[in-house]
Amino acid sequence: MDHPSPHADLLDALHQRLGERGLLRDPAAMARYLSDWAGERLGMPLAVARPASTTEVAETVRLCRAHGVAMTPQGGHSGLVAGALPAADGGELVISLERLDRIRDIDPVNFTMTVDAGCILETIKQAAAEHDCDFPLSLGAQGSCQIGGNIATNAGGLNVLRHGMMRQLVLGLEVVLPDGRVWDGLTALHKDNRGYALAQLFLGSEGTLGIVTGAVLKLSPRAIQSRTALLGLPSVEAVIALYGRARRECCDLLSAFELIPRRCLELAMEATPELTEPLDAPDPWYVLMEVSASGAMDLDAMLEGLLAHGMEANLVRDGALASSDAQAARLWQFRESMLEGQRRRGEHLRTDISVPISAIPDFVAQASRAIHARSPDCEIIAYGHVGDGNLHFNILPPAGMAETQKKAHLHDLETRLFEILDEFGGSLSAEHGIGRTKQAAYLARLSPVERELVEGIKALFDPAGLMNPGRILPDRR
Amino acid sequence: MDHPSPHADLLDALHQRLGERGLLRDPAAMARYLSDWAGERLGMPLAVARPASTTEVAETVRLCRAHGVAMTPQGGHSGLVAGALPAADGGELVISLERLDRIRDIDPVNFTMTVDAGCILETIKQAAAEHDCDFPLSLGAQGSCQIGGNIATNAGGLNVLRHGMMRQLVLGLEVVLPDGRVWDGLTALHKDNRGYALAQLFLGSEGTLGIVTGAVLKLSPRAIQSRTALLGLPSVEAVIALYGRARRECCDLLSAFELIPRRCLELAMEATPELTEPLDAPDPWYVLMEVSASGAMDLDAMLEGLLAHGMEANLVRDGALASSDAQAARLWQFRESMLEGQRRRGEHLRTDISVPISAIPDFVAQASRAIHARSPDCEIIAYGHVGDGNLHFNILPPAGMAETQKKAHLHDLETRLFEILDEFGGSLSAEHGIGRTKQAAYLARLSPVERELVEGIKALFDPAGLMNPGRILPDRR
Numbered sequence: 001m002d003h004p005s006p007h008a009d010l011l012d013a014l015h016q017r018l019g020e021r022g023l024l025r026d027p028a029a030m031a032r033y034l035s036d037w038a039g040e041r042l043g044m045p046l047a048v049a050r051p052a053s054t055t056e057v058a059e060t061v062r063l064c065r066a067h068g069v070a071m072t073p074q075g076g077h078s079g080l081v082a083g084a085l086p087a088a089d090g091g092e093l094v095i096s097l098e099r100l101d102r103i104r105d106i107d108p109v110n111f112t113m114t115v116d117a118g119c120i121l122e123t124i125k126q127a128a129a130e131h132d133c134d135f136p137l138s139l140g141a142q143g144s145c146q147i148g149g150n151i152a153t154n155a156g157g158l159n160v161l162r163h164g165m166m167r168q169l170v171l172g173l174e175v176v177l178p179d180g181r182v183w184d185g186l187t188a189l190h191k192d193n194r195g196y197a198l199a200q201l202f203l204g205s206e207g208t209l210g211i212v213t214g215a216v217l218k219l220s221p222r223a224i225q226s227r228t229a230l231l232g233l234p235s236v237e238a239v240i241a242l243y244g245r246a247r248r249e250c251c252d253l254l255s256a257f258e259l260i261p262r263r264c265l266e267l268a269m270e271a272t273p274e275l276t277e278p279l280d281a282p283d284p285w286y287v288l289m290e291v292s293a294s295g296a297m298d299l300d301a302m303l304e305g306l307l308a309h310g311m312e313a314n315l316v317r318d319g320a321l322a323s324s325d326a327q328a329a330r331l332w333q334f335r336e337s338m339l340e341g342q343r344r345r346g347e348h349l350r351t352d353i354s355v356p357i358s359a360i361p362d363f364v365a366q367a368s369r370a371i372h373a374r375s376p377d378c379e380i381i382a383y384g385h386v387g388d389g390n391l392h393f394n395i396l397p398p399a400g401m402a403e404t405q406k407k408a409h410l411h412d413l414e415t416r417l418f419e420i421l422d423e424f425g426g427s428l429s430a431e432h433g434i435g436r437t438k439q440a441a442y443l444a445r446l447s448p449v450e451r452e453l454v455e456g457i458k459a460l461f462d463p464a465g466l467m468n469p470g471r472i473l474p475d476r477r
Numbered sequence: 478m479d480h481p482s483p484h485a486d487l488l489d490a491l492h493q494r495l496g497e498r499g500l501l502r503d504p505a506a507m508a509r510y511l512s513d514w515a516g517e518r519l520g521m522p523l524a525v526a527r528p529a530s531t532t533e534v535a536e537t538v539r540l541c542r543a544h545g546v547a548m549t550p551q552g553g554h555s556g557l558v559a560g561a562l563p564a565a566d567g568g569e570l571v572i573s574l575e576r577l578d579r580i581r582d583i584d585p586v587n588f589t590m591t592v593d594a595g596c597i598l599e600t601i602k603q604a605a606a607e608h609d610c611d612f613p614l615s616l617g618a619q620g621s622c623q624i625g626g627n628i629a630t631n632a633g634g635l636n637v638l639r640h641g642m643m644r645q646l647v648l649g650l651e652v653v654l655p656d657g658r659v660w661d662g663l664t665a666l667h668k669d670n671r672g673y674a675l676a677q678l679f680l681g682s683e684g685t686l687g688i689v690t691g692a693v694l695k696l697s698p699r700a701i702q703s704r705t706a707l708l709g710l711p712s713v714e715a716v717i718a719l720y721g722r723a724r725r726e727c728c729d730l731l732s733a734f735e736l737i738p739r740r741c742l743e744l745a746m747e748a749t750p751e752l753t754e755p756l757d758a759p760d761p762w763y764v765l766m767e768v769s770a771s772g773a774m775d776l777d778a779m780l781e782g783l784l785a786h787g788m789e790a791n792l793v794r795d796g797a798l799a800s801s802d803a804q805a806a807r808l809w810q811f812r813e814s815m816l817e818g819q820r821r822r823g824e825h826l827r828t829d830i831s832v833p834i835s836a837i838p839d840f841v842a843q844a845s846r847a848i849h850a851r852s853p854d855c856e857i858i859a860y861g862h863v864g865d866g867n868l869h870f871n872i873l874p875p876a877g878m879a880e881t882q883k884k885a886h887l888h889d890l891e892t893r894l895f896e897i898l899d900e901f902g903g904s905l906s907a908e909h910g911i912g913r914t915k916q917a918a919y920l921a922r923l924s925p926v927e928r929e930l931v932e933g934i935k936a937l938f939d940p941a942g943l944m945n946p947g948r949i950l951p952d953r954r
Contacts, residue, residue, distance in 0.1 A: 109721060109835035110866070132725075154670050165668065167677070168645055181926050189831045191642065191865040192904040193631050193681055194911060194919055195949055196931050200644070200677035204670055221725040244586060248609075248698040251770040252729055293728040296782075297774065305773075356665045358586035388668040389587070430668040442671055449658050453938070454673050460933045472672055 006091075010067040011047055014093075017059055022099075024048040033094050036085055037078045037141065045072065045086035045094045052099040054174060054182060054213040061211065062180030064093055070466045070477075071095050073207040075149025076120065078141035080352070081435025083206045083471045084149070097148045100213060106131050111219040112171060112188045117148025117212045124217070133219035136163035136255075140339070148212045154204030156431030161387025162255045163220065165431070166203060173199045174214035178462035188216045201457070206433050207468040209461040226255070226292035227299045228328035231307065231319040232283030236361040238315040239285055242306075243357065243386050245315070246289065249306045253299070256290040257386045258335060259360075264383050267341025268334045275330075275337060279318045287386070288335055290328075342381060342394065347403070349395040349410040353421055354430035357389045367393060367420045374416055375409065390430040393417065434472045442472070483568075487544040488524055491570075494536055499576075501525040510571050513562055514555045514618065522549065522563035522571045529576040531651060531659060531690040538688065538944075539657030541570055547943045547954075548572050550684040552626025553597065555618035557829070558912025560683045560948045561626070574625045577690060583608050588696045589648060589665045594625025594689045601694070610696035613640035613732075617816070625689045631681030633908030638864025639732045640697065642908070643680060650676045651691035655939035665693045678934070683910050684945040686938040703732070703769035704776045705805035706784065708796040709760030713838040715792040716762055719783075720834065720863050722792075723766065726783045730776070733767040734863045735812060736837075741860050744818030745811045752807075752814060756795045764863070765812055767805075819858060819871065824880070826872040826887040830898055831907035834866045844870060844897045851893055852886065867907040870894065891918075911949045919949070 015023045024030050025047045033048045035041040046069065051057045064071050070092045074084045086092045100116035103124070107113070108131040115124060121135075121142040128135040139145060139157040149155075151173070155166045163169065172187035185199050202209055233239050239259055246254050262284050269275045291299050303321055310316030322328035342348065355363045368380050377398035384391035395413050397406045418428055418441055434442045446454070458465075458473055469475040492500045501507050502524045510525045512518040523546065528534045541548050547569045551561045563569045577593035580601070584590070585608040592601060598612075598619040605612040616622060616634040626632075628650065632643045640646065649664035662676050679686055710716050716736055723731050739761050746752045768776050780798055787793035799805035819825065832840045845857050854875035861868035872890050874883045895905055895918055911919045923931070935942075935950055946952040 107833060107835050109717060110833040111724070112833070154674075156668055156670075160668060164641075164645065165670075167674070168641065177926070183926050183930065184924065185927070187902065187904070188833045189866060189902075189904050189907070190834070191633055191637060191831045191862075191867045191907040193633075193642075193906045193908050194904055195681075195923070195927075196686075196934055197631075197644070197677050197681055198927065198930060200674050200680075203677075204672075204674055209673075220729075240586060247588070247771070249772040251772040251774060252697075294724070295726040295728040295779070297728060297779070302772070302774070354666045354668045356584060356587040356589070357667070358584050385668075389666060390668045425664065425666075427664070427666050427669040427671055429670045430666070431670050433670045434672060446672070447661065449654070449660050450662070450672075450675065453654075453660065453675060456937045457673055457934070460937055461930070 007046055007067055007069055010063055010069055013063050014047070014049055014060060018049060018051055018056060022050050022052065022056065024050065033074060033096060034086060035077065036082065037080060040082055040085065042082065042085045043088035044090050045092050046090065048094040048096055050096050050099050054176065057095065057176045057211055057213050058180050058182055060095055061176050061178065065179055065464060065466060068464070068466070069093055070469050072468055073097065073152070073211045075118070075146035075152070076141065076144045078145040079149065079153060079435060080432045081437040083153070083433060083435030083468070087470065095211065097146060097213070103127050104214065107188065108133050108219070110188055113217045113219055114186065114188065114214065115147055115217060116214055117146065119147050121145050121147055121150060128219050129222060132222045134222050135217055136220050137166060137169060147215060151203055151212045151215055152205065152207045153433045156388065156390065158256050158385065160385060161257060167200065169218050170199060170203060170215055171218055172216035173202055173212055175202055175210040175212050177210045178464065178467040183210070186214055186216055204433070206435060206471050208458060208472050210467065221294035223292035223294050225299060226290055227303050228288070228290045228322040228331050229303050229307065229319055230278050230331045231287045231289070231310065232279045232317045233285045233287060233315060234283065234317060236285060236364050239287055239386060240357065240360055242287060242310050242315045245309060246306055249309065250291050250302055253291045253293050254289065255292045256288070258288040258383065259386045260286040260288055260334070260338065260383050261381060263379070263381055264338040265334060268337035271341035271344060272333065272337040275334060278320055278331070278334065281318070283317055288331060345396050347406045348397065349414055351393050351414065351417065352430050352432040353391055353393055353426055353428055354389045355421070355424045355426040357386065359424050360386065360389065360391070363420070363424050363426070367417055370416055370420050371395060371413055375413055378413065388430065436471060439472065484523060484544055484546055487540055487546055490540050491524070491526055491537060495526060495528055495533060499527050499529065499533065501527065510551060510573060511563060512554065513559065514557060517559055517562065519559065519562045520565035521567050522569050523567065525571040525573055527573050527576050531653065534572065534653045534688055534690050535657050535659055537572055538653050538655065542656055542941060542943060545941070545943070546570055547946050549945055550574065550629070550688045552595070552623035552629070553618065553621045555622040556626065556630060556912060557909045558914040560630070560910060560912030560945070564947065572688060574623060580604050581691065584665065585610050585696070587665055590694045590696055591663065591665065591691065592624055592694060593691055594623065596624050598622050598624055598627060605696050606699060609699045611699050612694055613697050614643060614646060624692060628680055628689050628692055629682065629684045630910045633865065633867065635733050635862065637862060638734060644677065646695050647676060647680060647692055648695055649693035650679055650689055652679055652687040652689050654687045655941065655944040660687070663691055663693055681910070683912060683948050685935060685949050687944065698771035700769035700771055702776060703767055704780050705767045705799045705808050706780050706796055707755050707808045707811070708764045708766070708784065708787070709756045709794045710762045710764060710792060711760065711794060713762060713841050716764055716863060717834065717837055719764060719787050719792045722786060723783055726786065727768050727779055730768045730770050731766065732769045733765070735765040735860065736863045737763040737765055737811070737815065737860050738858060740856070740858055741815040742811060745814035748818035748821060749810065749814040752811060755797055755808070755811065758795070760794050765808060822873050824883045825874065826891055828870050828891065828894065829907050829909040830868055830870055830903055830905055831866045832898070832901045832903040834863065836901050837863065837866065837868070840897070840901050840903070844894055847893055847897050848872060848890055852890055855890065865907065913948060916949065
């Protein structure tokens with residue numbers, strides 16, 4: 001006879017309430033809920049609940065609360081800080097939002113869309129486009145990530161400099177609180193100054209204060225044209241100076257401004273042999289930029305003017321302006337392929353840091369010196385979103401280093417990098433969040449005052465400590 | 478012999494700590510801290526503290542906390558919901574931020590400025606302009622309001638459709654908590670996903686969770702050109718349709734789009750005789766709009782195109798495009814003078830409501846019918862910021878109504894208006910906040926779940942309930 005599984009009563013109650021499709025207990029069926037984009041995996045959950053409505057999410061949460069079982073809300077598994085992975089102890093119930101996948105309403109006159117939390121970002125972007133609108137959040141994972149996860153992690157991505165983080169793109173939220181009650185904050189109002197900003201508190205709380213089940217998103221007029229350019233520059237200082245010019249000359253139409261080091265272009269060309277040298281001669285730094293507009297205006301003239309002024313000022317050495325969508329896609333392929341090239345190098349340190357934009361040149365120089373002082377043969381690849389001061393300052397371990405040594409070596413370099421970052425008033429998590437992976441480094445830098453406030457908010461919303469425990473803050477149970 | 482004033486010990490300690498200039502106790506000297514823009518006045522405070530630094534604010538708060546004395550943080554007295562007026566009971570200490578008036582730092586490369594909370598908005602805008610940047614918040618009261626008050630109330634104004642509310646314009650905050658400790662959240666990072674969004678919680682909390690003493694503001698490239706147009710339209714439906722076109726054709730360069738009814742133009746011309754009929758013939762509705770750009774581009778062609786397309790589609794009847802700054806200023810004078818014309822009518826109902834943009838035509842029609850059904854001879858003046866769904870749906874009492882009847886009559890009409898607003902999912906405070914004036918109507922609509930969360934947050938940050946008590950939430954002492 002089988003041993004009764006722990007919490008058999010809870011699982012029976014969930015099974016009865018959610019039905020066959022709503023509760024997975026078979027390890028094979030659960031496999032795809034156990035790992036994230038980076039392939040990390042911690043443990044096996046109690047089960048995977050797949051509620052199909054806000055009411056079912058609320059009942060699932062009430063049952064967990066009654067049985068004292070911890071919950072892991074889960075979107076599209078594209079997080080990078082292990083925030084949505086079930087704990088190693090096997091005691092958590094995964095609550096997947098994937099069946100809450102309805103677009104509830106689109107109001108193109110109000111420039112809003114109301115969606116279930118489990119909607120895939122790409123689906124939302126397509127639905128907006130069908131109504132002559134854009135939902136501007138743009139991420140590598142947009143084909144699989146869910147909007148609820150984007151909200152819980154305050155997602156960023158490529159277009160933040162123009163349209164802001166997820167925080168700026170949400171008007172209202174519907175949230176199942178840790179006790180199973182529903183907070184209905186689903187307002188479609190562009191301006192609303194009633195009381196405290198509860199929706200803003202849930203945004204970026206990584207599922208630790210409740211489970212987002214629905215949202216009202218802010219749309220933009222659909223861009224009917226865009227232009228992409230790849231520019232070669234002599235230095236990071238020149239990149240920053242060009243950014244200031246671009247913000248001015250492009251009149252708020254600048255939608256991306258990516259810093260790319262020469263090494264990344266080489267990695268991209270290694271990973272994708274069809275990609276060939278994009279400019280006449282190699283340059284130490286590149287900028288991949290895009291302008292876009294929802295109306296008729298001469299974007300070519302705008303970009304050509306910027307390029308000409310940049311060359312006159314000795315900021316830009318050379319540049320390629322895409323004259324077709326295919327050429328633009330080819331330029332963007334460098335951005336995608338460089339990530340693939342990096343991945344192929346095996347284990348490496350990925351970071352997601354930010355500093356003031358004005359500090360980027362000094363930070364890159366000082367951090368590079370400090371890292372090379374400690375590890376002369378490691379390879380630094382620092383690329384990022386200039387307009388957000390957001391760098392992915394990544395480090396490949398020295399070629400030939402034994403696999404067994406890599407983890408400790410990279411951790412040591414990360415520690416050193418974060419020390420330099422502290423001197424610049426930077427953030428060790430610009431857009432990925434804290435989750436589990438960055439918790440120790442986050443807590444070590446938290447002031448006692450802030451820690452008390454943050455712990456107090458967690459205790460207020462989730463006194464039993466069952467909602468995504470151990471993410472952001474230590475598990476207090 | 479004088480009776481010792483209540484809390485003589487506290488006042489002595491404050492006097493010793495803040496000095497002669499830092500503590501006002503003479504009723505004449507205190508007079509200007511007792512009333513707001515609307516001329517309302519509730520009572521006399523214990524005294525007015527004028528700390529000159531964050532440290533002095535913190536010490537003032539610690540002393541108040543130790544003596545159990547309530548505090549009224551105060552900026553530029555331009556609030557409209559009596560949130561910063563000292564209570565009628567005479568037991569509150571006003572803490573004016575006016576001496577914290579330093580611009581701490583401007584970083585035009587990072588597009589940020591760090592300021593003391595007492596800086597006047599206009600001063601901040603000028604300082605930004607000197608560095609070739611804009612701070613885009615734009616309000617009627619900008620010559621006197623302080624940035625700390627703008628932050629505490631999440632101020633809106635004319636440019637929200639392009640640049641967002643104050644919430645979108647703040648990167649970091651420094652706050653003195655109700656126990657006198659300082660939360661240093663003064664980050665100048667454009668992207669930072671560490672932990673909960675504390676700064677967002679303080680934004681719009683109306684001084685009930687702590688006193689903002691400093692902020693890092695987000696700047697924009699300075700607009701080097703702008704164009705203003707006044708258009709005449711046949712209906713509110715046409716205004717909304719034109720707004721959608723304007724958002725698209727003006728490519729995110731639309732910085733204002735104001736709805737003005739014919740009656741407001743008449744009020745403006747009555748108040749300012751130099752203003753004459755702006756278009757060839759009267760129209761029932763007008764739009765005052767502005768586009769602006771930080772670079773060289775043909776804004777005239779953009780506006781002329783919009784006007785031509787609007788006329789082709791029978792949305793626009795006529796329009797005046799300002800061809801000089803003086804002409805533009807003249808058009809904007811209609812917006813200013815109509816407020817003056819309204820003020821001259823004496824006591825009237827001012828509201829600050831929002832609905833989804835798509836609901837504006839139906840809301841205006843239904844609300845007007847409902848109000849006239851109850852008060853056939855009152856006069857409705859509904860103007861507002863179309864892009865934010867924000868209407869100032871104001872009501873002048875019937876001509877000839879006895880002064881003694883007006884208050885009750887207007888209150889009755891407000892109650893009816895809010896009933897209609899509820900049917901549209903609207904907000905009774907789009908940008909002015911709750912303060913004292915809107916508390917009853919706010920609380921009556923608050924769900925038990927939300928009330929519990931909001932009261933919990935207040936109790937967490939301010940367990941003694943001494944920080945701006947009775948604003949937003951009832952005084953719990």
